[in-house]
Amino acid sequence: MISGTGSPLYQPVALDYKTLAATAYTAYEKRYPAVYRGFDARQQARCREDFSFHLRYLGEALAIGDAAIFVDYARWAQVLLVSRHLPPDCLASSLDVLNRVLNENLPPGIRVRTGAILTEAITALATASTTVPSFFTEGDPLDQEAREYLRALIAADRARARALVMALVEQDTPLRDIYLHLIQPVLYEVGRLWQVQQITVAQEHYITAATQQILAQLYLPVAREVKRANRRGRTLVAACAGHELHEVGIRMVADFFEMDGWDTYYTGANTPVESIVKMVADERASAVALSSTMCYHIPHLHRLILSLRDDRETASVKILVGGYPFNLVHGLWQKIGADACATSAQDAVRAVNWMMDEEGLNRHAPR
Numbered sequence: 001m002i003s004g005t006g007s008p009l010y011q012p013v014a015l016d017y018k019t020l021a022a023t024a025y026t027a028y029e030k031r032y033p034a035v036y037r038g039f040d041a042r043q044q045a046r047c048r049e050d051f052s053f054h055l056r057y058l059g060e061a062l063a064i065g066d067a068a069i070f071v072d073y074a075r076w077a078q079v080l081l082v083s084r085h086l087p088p089d090c091l092a093s094s095l096d097v098l099n100r101v102l103n104e105n106l107p108p109g110i111r112v113r114t115g116a117i118l119t120e121a122i123t124a125l126a127t128a129s130t131t132v133p134s135f136f137t138e139g140d141p142l143d144q145e146a147r148e149y150l151r152a153l154i155a156a157d158r159a160r161a162r163a164l165v166m167a168l169v170e171q172d173t174p175l176r177d178i179y180l181h182l183i184q185p186v187l188y189e190v191g192r193l194w195q196v197q198q199i200t201v202a203q204e205h206y207i208t209a210a211t212q213q214i215l216a217q218l219y220l221p222v223a224r225e226v227k228r229a230n231r232r233g234r235t236l237v238a239a240c241a242g243h244e245l246h247e248v249g250i251r252m253v254a255d256f257f258e259m260d261g262w263d264t265y266y267t268g269a270n271t272p273v274e275s276i277v278k279m280v281a282d283e284r285a286s287a288v289a290l291s292s293t294m295c296y297h298i299p300h301l302h303r304l305i306l307s308l309r310d311d312r313e314t315a316s317v318k319i320l321v322g323g324y325p326f327n328l329v330h331g332l333w334q335k336i337g338a339d340a341c342a343t344s345a346q347d348a349v350r351a352v353n354w355m356m357d358e359e360g361l362n363r364h365a366p367r
Helices: 019-031 041-064 070-082 090-105 108-125 143-153 156-170 175-193 201-217 219-228 248-259 273-282 296-308 324-328 345-364
Strands: 001-004 011-017 237-243 263-271 287-291 319-323 338-341
Touching: 001 338, 011 041, 019 041, 019 090, 019 201, 041 070, 041 090, 041 108, 041 296, 070 108, 070 175, 070 324, 070 338, 090 324, 108 263, 143 156, 143 201, 156 201, 175 201, 175 219, 175 248, 175 345, 219 287, 237 296, 237 319, 237 338, 248 263, 248 287, 248 319, 263 273, 273 296, 273 319, 287 296, 287 345, 296 319, 296 324, 296 338, 319 345
Parallel strands: 237 263, 237 287, 287 319, 319 338
Antiparallel strands: 001 011
16 A cells, blocks of 8 residues: 655655545544535545545655645645535544554554654644635735736636736836736635635636736737846756646746746646656756646656756756745755755746856866
């Protein structure tokens, strides 16, 4: 049921998610029959899927050697489950049952580690809030515009949302401000609204797709900004590895590098590892920017980094990573073998330029 491979710092762990999730669901249903009573087949399937997600995040906490990812996930999941009108202690009792199942099905060494992580999460849930504050902040440069943009998209009025963004462009609002103070907080807020069940998955997908279309329509303004930038003679490949589908953030990163004078190749979501390595080699890239929003996609990122390091043509490329897991776990970027980590598109540009400039100085320093 379990296997592990990897470096001394990051040890990916593969649990038999399907079997363990089904076993845990059955055990929970038997112990707490009132919780699921009256659930239809779709609701039961979703509850089984919840156990699978518990295990995926638990697996990443094991691989990283840090409970923070799972504890944070537990806090997030508790808000979601309460929003679904499940009992407030439903998640804690689920994790307790899961711990018992793992004790019965995993080898001694691994179950000690899973037990410690699950216990820490259950303890944290006792004082965790079941509400999430808004990502909009009064006083932000484009706070009112961001709120109006989101209202338009929730109403499925893409034309109004687009008109708002293009009006900002015509008013000479810096593109970087539109990205950082409108697009970014809106997407964070959309995630929060889904978490508390105030919008549906379909609405979340619509808003994301509409935002991608609007970003595409910013091509000409971005191109004008690029034309004004001093060309650096450096190339960046920006990608989401493996099955990662959250691509808007890395797309914004690619645009920031382009506006800083880099030549960029943005591959989008769900790009196979082999294809990314080939593009880095073919384009003689100076740097690679990689994004992972979901913690359980870190193994794909880790495999990509190992593949880049193992290929003679890409071994020396600078690798920058970013995304939610790296904001949560200090030093995670080092554990998976990256050269740097950034929390925003601006930080990404600064970090990679600093690395490239340092390398140039070191190369030409007297010996």
